[in-house]
Amino acid sequence: MPPRLHNRPRSSAPVFAALGDETRLAIVAQLSSRGPRSITSLTEGSSVTRQAVTKHLHVLNGAGLVHCSRRGRESIWELDSHRLQDAQRYLAEISAHWDAAIDRLRKFVED
Amino acid sequence: MPPRLHNRPRSSAPVFAALGDETRLAIVAQLSSRGPRSITSLTEGSSVTRQAVTKHLHVLNGAGLVHCSRRGRESIWELDSHRLQDAQRYLAEISAHWDAAIDRLRKFVED
DNA sequence: GCAATATGCAACTGTTCGGTTGCATTCATT
DNA sequence: AATGAATGCAACCGAACAGTTGCATATTGC
Numbered sequence: 454m455p456p457r458l459h460n461r462p463r464s465s466a467p468v469f470a471a472l473g474d475e476t477r478l479a480i481v482a483q484l485s486s487r488g489p490r491s492i493t494s495l496t497e498g499s500s501v502t503r504q505a506v507t508k509h510l511h512v513l514n515g516a517g518l519v520h521c522s523r524r525g526r527e528s529i530w531e532l533d534s535h536r537l538q539d540a541q542r543y544l545a546e547i548s549a550h551w552d553a554a555i556d557r558l559r560k561f562v563e564d
Numbered sequence: 565m566p567p568r569l570h571n572r573p574r575s576s577a578p579v580f581a582a583l584g585d586e587t588r589l590a591i592v593a594q595l596s597s598r599g600p601r602s603i604t605s606l607t608e609g610s611s612v613t614r615q616a617v618t619k620h621l622h623v624l625n626g627a628g629l630v631h632c633s634r635r636g637r638e639s640i641w642e643l644d645s646h647r648l649q650d651a652q653r654y655l656a657e658i659s660a661h662w663d664a665a666i667d668r669l670r671k672f673v674e675d
Numbered sequence: 676g677c678a679a680t681a682t683g684c685a686a687c688t689g690t691t692c693g694g695t696t697g698c699a700t701t702c703a704t705t
Numbered sequence: 706a707a708t709g710a711a712t713g714c715a716a717c718c719g720a721a722c723a724g725t726t727g728c729a730t731a732t733t734g735c
Contacts, residue, residue: 464589465589466583469583470580472576473581474577474581474722475577485665486661488669493680501723501725502724502726503681504682504724504725505724512722523682526680526732526733528683534662537658538659541652541656544648547592547596548596551596551643551645554596554599587693587694604710612693612695614711615712616693616695618713619693623692636702637711639711
């Protein structure tokens, strides 16, 4: 593996921000369940304009959650699960840590 | 367990939106690691105003991530891990489902 | 070549958001 | 009762955001 510089752990906040919109979350869910799709295909399932979907895709791309590849006249967007898993781990750590602390507190109070 | 009406599974988008801000994520992390705290105590660790912290706490509260209880002249804010775990599960499902689909696709292509 | 399809780009709009400042209120302590 | 500490409330501001419309560009298929 090549050594990578600038490798400090980036915050998960941008990922959460990207997922914090109903439309975008729906896009992510659709990509996850129905596989890589074109913009028009993604727009059909949505209630907003194609351009709105395009914008959301770029936001998701900026958060490292999706990437696209051109195929003919359409661009196929695909999910990228790494950041998703990072965010998931982050949440797991926080709630686990919290629950452990609460448990300790409860046992302490019960004495 | 009392039967709860209006129990349809609420979207995780509001939770993600609440976590999608650096300041709020820092507050959550601080509550998780240092336990329930007052607003002033949370403000000390932050770079913004007390009122800003207050606003963020209300946003987190709106997403069901924290709750507060008055003690004397200070209000103690506490983490609420349920929604956090919901969101975590949601992310786990999405990425797991996606990875499984990708695996199937790879095996299919390799034939 | 031409019509239809798929996307890209840019400007514009109303709303939400993060943050601040100023002032009022509540509570503890002496 | 009076001072200080902790919080609540409200108005305000600039920036970011979600979404739209209009038009340009590229690609497919007949």
